[in-house]
Amino acid sequence: MTKAKKIHIDTSIPTLGKPKIPSPLQYCRFIPQEASISMNLMDSGLEEENLPVLSFEMAGPRPDIYFDSTKVKCAIVTCGGLCPGVNDVIRAIVMETRYNYNVAAVLGIRYGLEGFIPKYKHDIMELSPDNCADIHQFGGTVLGSSRGPQPPDEIVDALERMNVSVLFIIGGDGTMRAARKIREEIESRRSKISVIGIPKTIDNDISFVTRSFGFESAVEKASEAISCAHTEAVGAFNGIGMVKVMGRESGFIAAQATLALKDVNFVLIPEYPFELLGKRGLLPALESRLIRRKHAVIVVAEGAGQHLLAASSEKTDASGNPVLGDISTFLIDEIKNYMKEKGLAHTLKYIDPSYIIRSIPANANDRVYCGFLGQHAVHAAMAGKTGMVVSKLLGRYVHLPFELVTMARKKIDISSDYWRAVLESTGQHAISPMVEDPLMCDAKK
Amino acid sequence: MTKAKKIHIDTSIPTLGKPKIPSPLQYCRFIPQEASISMNLMDSGLEEENLPVLSFEMAGPRPDIYFDSTKVKCAIVTCGGLCPGVNDVIRAIVMETRYNYNVAAVLGIRYGLEGFIPKYKHDIMELSPDNCADIHQFGGTVLGSSRGPQPPDEIVDALERMNVSVLFIIGGDGTMRAARKIREEIESRRSKISVIGIPKTIDNDISFVTRSFGFESAVEKASEAISCAHTEAVGAFNGIGMVKVMGRESGFIAAQATLALKDVNFVLIPEYPFELLGKRGLLPALESRLIRRKHAVIVVAEGAGQHLLAASSEKTDASGNPVLGDISTFLIDEIKNYMKEKGLAHTLKYIDPSYIIRSIPANANDRVYCGFLGQHAVHAAMAGKTGMVVSKLLGRYVHLPFELVTMARKKIDISSDYWRAVLESTGQHAISPMVEDPLMCDAKK
């Protein structure tokens, strides 16, 4: 069992100043200014086993707010890869700020952080209830996006130049690190600009976010592709259907789709090292499966099996993420060679649904979720909070400091009930060779 | 604000006896025999405002079990209306019992509790991994269902006759009351039969269950129908699209679909009384909406507005639920008459998607959820628990005594943030006439 890292966790949220202005909200149940909630995160699927009970600031509208909302200008920027629901979050922020807080204007920054930097010459989009009314029906982001950071000082220059008081920033891990730097730059200038993040990750790998928005929609779509791989597999003698899904460092999409479908025989994720050969190797297990059942379905997360790739690149992409080795091409070659050696005729069909999974519109549940994330982001901003993201954690909307969500990626705990259920669904126990089997019951050891 | 009912809540789970047999599970992380988790349910969307922190028994596999599983026969019965995911739960129970606990046999009881009663002559279905492998791809229940209770003694007679040690019972509120009686009958006979419930309600109205299985799938489908109503409404001059959705006593489907769609202008639910006429009446508000926007979309839960129906029936159906008055026909007539009086030409298109919403297969997320519910039900049964249901409460799987879930229906708290978001989405504040406006901020009072 993984030994818990003992870490100090500060969950307090910085503010720009004391909220003194009565909220303009007409109909609501206000949350007390300092409302907090304690949660026992044990067994929550998070990695930290022995995490103490933590106390989080609750999300929700406050009776007194910091900004004179009718004079405030807000900006929204979307960064990194697409994810179902981004337009829903944008829409919710626009509707809440304009209709309920009567905010003066909401600016849409085009193409991610680039939009702040003069040299790119991207225009600014004014966002209004009118031009945002239907955007939730489409995937993607109406603002456009880009990868990678930009100089924090130039960003803050732009915010000041445009007279923006609140920046809503929708993005992933890297973006939240950039947001933290923007926040620090603002603080060093003693500017009164709030920076509020809405964490976006199709991989569902942000800590202290039970389920990131868009994840369910993505899993639904990934399941379709895997279902096709199953059809292809059974449609040929010794047919192998292989599907690559997103999951750079965490295999949640692969695992969840496997649980949804029941047709997967091998699921390979970054958290779960495996060997190709030997008693518990993938290839002999695949061979045995083919001999017994004449077909097999393999789901591989893009970040799986990196330990097997000889010259794993040390390059990083524009967002600072390491460039991953191509595990699927590697596996296809290894399977072909192995089966050839064994004289086992087979047919391998490879499916890479790639962007199909992330560019669809959000499903009903994700839409509702995105709506609340956007509204709570606005409540937080108006109350003068900053340097934080809105999260739904174990069923509650809370405020989390940037520091907390960027501390470590969330990963699948391979000794959890969740992963055990995945393995049971695939029946692939046999290929966990390199670690002592983490699921072997204590009683059996 | 609703005054909290002060109630004693016992969350302890009865057992058949001391578990002494080592679990046959090979790969798992056992939960300590008496593992429990404390939860602060405040703000959880449940009605009880000032609920104290409660302690629940955690779900999960135990190191020692009560039954010698290889000698055990289980039975599954499905009761009440269809709901997406029932087949997924059946499949999960069959796979977990047969593959992991090596249970001797799983019997499928046909057509609900009727299946136990000799006079109906329904046959018994043997459930196996083979004949259950693909059932999750279809809506409905492979076992068939029926409404209403049957004599508990005859049911227990049947269980004893078939030598069944564990009864898994999938059903709603009424079914759980029946299950409680079965459990009492078993206890009075000192039989060693475990009764485990998996709560099913498409209305999402079971207390202490954050979101019931199938609810998301149902909302997705209901949204489609409402979207059609919107298309019809804008397709005619002063077009009114009206959709009836499920929701006998709780309006969760109506509310959630409204949040997902953004196109609804009036949402009527059982928890939210409204008047037809007067300053804040529905009809003048509808008239005003038509004059301003030339179309309107109304979503009405089947149990809404019962206070308006003159001779509200006191009849009950086979499940003991009161027969509801027909609110949609009533509203259609009232709207027609009102608009005729006002000389406002209009077109009303009424859609009742009815069973379309509940008979579809579950979506990916519900499938995964149902899988865990089924597995945890089996773990609980094998450990000798009885008289309980498996629930996911604020992100955790726990055991709840029958008494707790049948105590009161879960309803939408119309003073909650959730309902406020619904009203904001529709813009219908004006029609809340009969109660002092619960959402008016304290500060404004």
Add this chain to the structure above:
Amino acid sequence: MTKAKKIHIDTSIPTLGKPKIPSPLQYCRFIPQEASISMNLMDSGLEEENLPVLSFEMAGPRPDIYFDSTKVKCAIVTCGGLCPGVNDVIRAIVMETRYNYNVAAVLGIRYGLEGFIPKYKHDIMELSPDNCADIHQFGGTVLGSSRGPQPPDEIVDALERMNVSVLFIIGGDGTMRAARKIREEIESRRSKISVIGIPKTIDNDISFVTRSFGFESAVEKASEAISCAHTEAVGAFNGIGMVKVMGRESGFIAAQATLALKDVNFVLIPEYPFELLGKRGLLPALESRLIRRKHAVIVVAEGAGQHLLAASSEKTDASGNPVLGDISTFLIDEIKNYMKEKGLAHTLKYIDPSYIIRSIPANANDRVYCGFLGQHAVHAAMAGKTGMVVSKLLGRYVHLPFELVTMARKKIDISSDYWRAVLESTGQHAISPMVEDPLMCDAKK
């Protein structure tokens, strides 16, 4: 076998005058001015058995056109009930007129023929490539619609007042009759206004149109509802799932969905009279099915069984269509009474998907089809054709005079291979009582 009516059929298309202006189209293969195509319509699914080979004017761009297109103003109006693809047709007309023929303006008439009549005060919408670019992604009609005719002289007054040279009119049978009167009024005034129809009928019941646009999309959606009825039927002991689908005088949706699904046991359409009782009655056949298989699925077109409804109304609706008796309520009552008499416990679940079927966006195939219909309508108009509709007949796009398409409704030939395949799929031969069985082979007579 139905005796063929011997009728004279004139397929020639009137024109406004000689086309003398070279077409502005840059890239195309022109159709010769008088291009025609001969077709043998025997066995085409049309009723007229002994129809001679007919010669139709081919659709397509002509080298010379009648209108100086850059000076022309067009108008589009949509009438009657919604149908998948209407927005696609509108979009295609706008794109073809504006981009390829450089037409000066396209006016959108709001809410059907009402939009022409001053007293309704509906505004006019200017249609442009910009505001029509995305409309095909939505169901319904962006112009709105209404039922029923309006005075032809007032309509032509409006056309002249707005200086419109071409009227594109999208609608059904009744609308095409109205269009014919508008055309006659124009002719009597010797106005140079072209009237071009695009036949719309979700029932697929327009003669000389092999498959009307939107029909396939509607069938796909109807199939979903029927599939739900099947799930409900098997989910209860002696479960009966009944679905009502559109089909006032022709049962194409019911028949086609039955062929697509394979799960239907009784399909009732207007063309196929049936008795309730007696040796070949529906009710005994249903009883026998329940006894054998414990469930049954019935699909009933709204216009079926009108001969059974005692006081079949002689009222007509705004479009002049007879108001139909409510066959489904009638059948539900009859089934309940019959089964009660026979002591056969059963559960009946009734689904009326109604507008859900017609307000969805078109599927890919219908979208392509609508695009060609719109383009060919524009080619015809520019060439000076009038008094005609565009149709796809046995794979070819042709021009049909209004007279031809309004002559008679297309119905299912119950002695055709098509209907035989439907009956085989349901296995319901036994309930064709009132006519000598039309499918009994000649050889057997």
Add this chain to the structure above:
Amino acid sequence: MTKAKKIHIDTSIPTLGKPKIPSPLQYCRFIPQEASISMNLMDSGLEEENLPVLSFEMAGPRPDIYFDSTKVKCAIVTCGGLCPGVNDVIRAIVMETRYNYNVAAVLGIRYGLEGFIPKYKHDIMELSPDNCADIHQFGGTVLGSSRGPQPPDEIVDALERMNVSVLFIIGGDGTMRAARKIREEIESRRSKISVIGIPKTIDNDISFVTRSFGFESAVEKASEAISCAHTEAVGAFNGIGMVKVMGRESGFIAAQATLALKDVNFVLIPEYPFELLGKRGLLPALESRLIRRKHAVIVVAEGAGQHLLAASSEKTDASGNPVLGDISTFLIDEIKNYMKEKGLAHTLKYIDPSYIIRSIPANANDRVYCGFLGQHAVHAAMAGKTGMVVSKLLGRYVHLPFELVTMARKKIDISSDYWRAVLESTGQHAISPMVEDPLMCDAKK
């Protein structure tokens, strides 16, 4: 304009002998034994421009049949790649033979033609109404498939050994050539075995088949992927979304999906040669599009642009099809290099939906179509026809000799209205460089 090849076309169908046995069909309208239909194929979308009017044998049940059906054994084999609807065709053949012709047995040959060859040791599957009842709900083929021919004599040996009188063979171009050889082998042995083909091609490239089954379903799915590419393209500055779709020698899927979606800016198909550079080159056109609109969507059929690939392989795959060069990788590289040279920052997102498109279940329309294809195949076989396929040609079901369908692939006529509509939808005229523009109007030349 392509010069018509003057070819002699024989459309007569060989038979095994004189049909003398009265058909066992109870309810049907028989087609006269020698019924034929004449069709004018001009403008039918087929390549042969000046094709004379041809006379085809009509499909349908005959009053007298050749086989004593109750004593007959049939076999079904599925070959080549998957295609939506294969299971529907299998199901229809099984139902028609077993229920209506009371055929003794239907054997399912596993994994394509391999299933006949002893060395592969594939088992035989007995197909019955019971085990085929639900197969149409799944994609793929329950029989499995394989590529490539097998020795005709060994196949006929197997047919004789199994005492099979009718072989139904579902497959593409290559398969129909193999079927022709099997037929010749049978003839040389004077065996009384009928070989009936049902043409399957997801590319829609079989001559004399207006639209092959599964094509519409495939286009629907391809459209989804292209829609995602559009979302990705607009989600990045100078975003390029590129999608590869099936289409080895004919670009129908690419073209049809383009017409359905309206969002495609460049569609590249095998029939339409293009240059990369120069006045009308793809790359400058793409550059210009990015500068004007900041995003672009490219759809490329897998067989497009082969003339650009230097060392275009001369290898062939197991089915004898030439191995295609990888046009998408080539284009991605060329675009990157070109844009780099031009200093145009851009983002390219590539989507290859591959097998996702072909392994889905058929949509409602394709299901109905497959049902008729299967039934007509059975009627033909029972009547003693052989050496033929069933086709729907311009709305009619007809019999075509193997020779006709294997004569030449159907391709998109790039001087047709159809292709013109595609180009108009994309606005890409400018990139047709290598041929004199085929769409330039005659009047303009």
